[in-house]
Amino acid sequence: MGLAKTEIFTDRQNQIALFAKAFGHPARVAILQHLFKINACICGDLVDEIGLAQPTISQHLKELKQLGLIKGNVEGTSVCYCIDNESWTGMKETMLEFLNQDISKKEDCC
Amino acid sequence: MGLAKTEIFTDRQNQIALFAKAFGHPARVAILQHLFKINACICGDLVDEIGLAQPTISQHLKELKQLGLIKGNVEGTSVCYCIDNESWTGMKETMLEFLNQDISKKEDCC
DNA sequence: TTGTTATATTGCAATATTACGATTAATAAT
DNA sequence: ATTATTAATCGTAATATTGCAATATAACAA
Numbered sequence: 001m002g003l004a005k006t007e008i009f010t011d012r013q014n015q016i017a018l019f020a021k022a023f024g025h026p027a028r029v030a031i032l033q034h035l036f037k038i039n040a041c042i043c044g045d046l047v048d049e050i051g052l053a054q055p056t057i058s059q060h061l062k063e064l065k066q067l068g069l070i071k072g073n074v075e076g077t078s079v080c081y082c083i084d085n086e087s088w089t090g091m092k093e094t095m096l097e098f099l100n101q102d103i104s105k106k107e108d109c110c
Numbered sequence: 111m112g113l114a115k116t117e118i119f120t121d122r123q124n125q126i127a128l129f130a131k132a133f134g135h136p137a138r139v140a141i142l143q144h145l146f147k148i149n150a151c152i153c154g155d156l157v158d159e160i161g162l163a164q165p166t167i168s169q170h171l172k173e174l175k176q177l178g179l180i181k182g183n184v185e186g187t188s189v190c191y192c193i194d195n196e197s198w199t200g201m202k203e204t205m206l207e208f209l210n211q212d213i214s215k216k217e218d219c220c
Numbered sequence: 221t222t223g224t225t226a227t228a229t230t231g232c233a234a235t236a237t238t239a240c241g242a243t244t245a246a247t248a249a250t
Numbered sequence: 251a252t253t254a255t256t257a258a259t260c261g262t263a264a265t266a267t268t269g270c271a272a273t274a275t276a277a278c279a280a
Contacts (some may be wrong), residue, residue: 001269002235008161009136016139023130025238026119029208033123036211043257051118053240058258060238077247077256085212092209098139099202101146102195111239112265135268153227166269168228187226187277 016098019091022067027052027060035070035083042078067091126208129201132177137162137170145180145193152188 006014023029030050035041043061047054061081064070068087073080116124133139140160145151153171157164171191174180178197182189 001233002237002267004135004137004236004268005162006136009140013136013139013143017134017136020130020133020139021135023208024127024134025114025131026116026123026127027114027238029123029126029130030119033208033211044255047257052115052238054257055241055259056239062258074246074257077254079257083212088212092212095205095209098133098143099205101143102193102198102202111263112237112267114238114266137268154225157227162268163270164227165229165271169268172228184227184277187224189227 012094016094018067019095022064022069025060027056028064031057031060031064032069032083035081039082041081042075043081044078046081122204125204128177129205132174132179135170137166138174141167141170141174142179142193145191149192151191152185153191154188156191 004017009017023032027050031046034046034049038045043054043057046057046061050057052060061070061072065072065081068084069091070081071084072082114127119127133142137160141156144156144159148155153164153167156167156171160167162170171180171182175182175191178194179201180191181194182191184190
């Protein structure tokens, strides 16, 4: 199939999976790290910074933008991409709740 | 391609991506949540709990096991799967560092 | 041994993802 | 107007992922 059966899971489970999927490629991890480091960025920088072709970077940026984690403002011929901090905070809450399931948990069972 | 160019990224970036990828499917999210809830589990439970066929669950369990996040002990005809808490803690550190990049950051740039 | 139960593995079809060359669109500079 | 620059989009090849039926394996029960 290649198609996840999202209908049988909760919205929350699907949302966690969607966020995680966005971080599931090192290029997108690197893009986000760079955006945090620079705190303002144009796409050309990213093509130089990360060693992938321009259309590939553009595609990764699109995915992050669709999720709402980054936003882009057109500035002349270039586009200024940056983190959407509000959205990042929201995502973090969801992911932290998932990651912190282990607190209040005893030792391994087996 | 369909093949990520891992060579051009740092080990850390690749590791974040690997962990995230594991959480990038709602079935694996649901499996982990269930294991935390029950704190001891046999696979049959999971097939009932989650609405996927037995081979599919088995495959998802294998991926989580390969990453080290869960471990399975054979008990008679069934297998007792549970969270590997030590491994989970290690994963959490890595992911938290990534997710918390936003602290010590100013407002949006654009 | 024969059957039963529980899980893993294999094989495969459907779909998704990754990457990039070629092209396009939009603005800026001359 | 022409040309350069930047980034998005299109098309496509290679590979990965998801899901399941069929089958295999392993442990136990009778």
